[in-house]
Amino acid sequence: MSQFAVAEQVVKEGFITLNVPHEQCVDLCTHMSLSTANKQIKTIEVKELKSVTISGLENGNYQANFFQKNSEIKKTAITFTVKHHAMRFALTLFILGGILFSTLTIPLYKLHKKTNKHDYTSN
């Protein structure tokens, strides 16, 4: 069970842009650490950035802690949940895309060959 009970946002693509809450850190937030319930994933430098984009996340509940290095007394946390689209839905659209693409290219090739031999406009 996750320790982050309330997630503010649900992300379905594994990427998210977080606004850096500089006003809530002492002076400016300089770093952000990203963690899930079980482990710390990474700590990154945010310096004067107004926002930061992270991507490639797996399903799970995440917490982003913003803080000023050497002054970790005041932290600001943003929580969010990554819940990817259902695989069945994604595969359905993928296969549909493949079928549409084939349905487009095969007739296009045949029609082009046919019109090269016999131009409709001359009828």
Add this chain to the structure above:
Amino acid sequence: MITHLISFELTLAILIGFSVLWVCWGWYLGRKAKSQDDFALAGRNVGFALATATAMATWVTSNTTLVAPQLTYQFGVWGMLGYSMAALGLLLFAPLAQRIKTILPHGVTSGDFIYMRFGRFAWSVFLIISLCYALGWLVSLGMAGGILLSTLSPISYHTGMTVIITVCVLYTLLGGLRAVIATDFVQTLIIICGVCYIAYSALGQISLEQVHANVEQQQPQLLNLLFPAALMFFFNNVIFGIGEIFHSNVWWSRALAFKKGVGKKSFILAAMLWFPIPIVTGFIALSSNSLGIFPASPDMIGPLVAGELLGGAGAVLIFIIIFSALASSMDSLLAATSDLLSNDIYKKLLMKNASTQQILTVNKLMIVLLGLFTWLMSLPQITTLGALLNFTGAFVASTIWPILYGLYGNKLSNKGAGLAMMLGTIVGLIFYFQVGFYTAALASCFVSFVICQYFIRLRAIHFQWLQLKE
């Protein structure tokens, strides 16, 4: 975080240098253009080398240089491959270009064909779609200019965006399509050489094993071939690219401007030259984690990583490449959209007896107004480049089938084509907002296909091709 890799003075010098070069060249090439055919279609006499260069340069745009890294950063390997598959749009347009030139030897715009082949209803829907797409693309290019300058230099987003739009409007206005195609040729050379250099330098500086290990550990979904959103994105992007090229007057005007027999070969070669470019520009986004770069907005990732890898000189190179790519697309789009507005709306709806000179004047006025509109819409950065571009996917993907069945078949009716485009677009927009930007084109294309099939099989007409003879 990398900021201000290029000094204010150097940025200004590059901007002024290239701006003066493009504008003067545009004026030089356009000074003999007296008729609308000269201005809008470069005298219908463009040879193989220029044709290939303009096809490729127009397709290398902010999409390729800024959005390909963005989509790789968001969708990983699928994003990179899916983006490069947009080359299929150019490849599949090759036979269409030949067909267009054969059946419309005196045509001016894609709207001309839709009007003659289908009639007023389908033409009205097509025009709305085409204008929404053109404006969306123009705004994305304006935004890309601002993002580029504000990422690499101290120049603000608004100043950068203003300068790039102004330069493109000026040289398109002075030179017409002839200037657009000629500048595209030089811009293509700059883009190919620059991208090759970046790839060479990047491979020398990044350890592929380390990049792979970092991504696997910290961004695992980017390497996952069963990443759901990326799976949906792949064919969506293929179809979006095909829709963009099939319907847009940017490509139709080129097909009509090229010499007879040139279009098919040049589009095939342009597709082959274009294919690796998004892979190179996209790949560098995967190394961002190893370099400790996390962008404020995902569309900034390309210039940030390239700047970090290549240093100040590299940033200048990136700046020149993207500036060239932006200019080569924005000028093409300005020229083609103004043709559509002056020929299809002004001539067909407002002034049926307009003289060539009047159309030419309106054409130039439209270029200025489009530039102004782009500037106004680019002022607020409403969304990321990728999301904005894919919004237009809902519109353009619905036109694929009506254009294909219109060019090669005689059974699809005016009502069928119009409804396919209209309902396809509506469903595409629903998917855009309800599911995600990476599904809009797919949904739109599917609905349009079903409607076209219904009308072809159950409500077929027998269009007489002689009606297309002008």
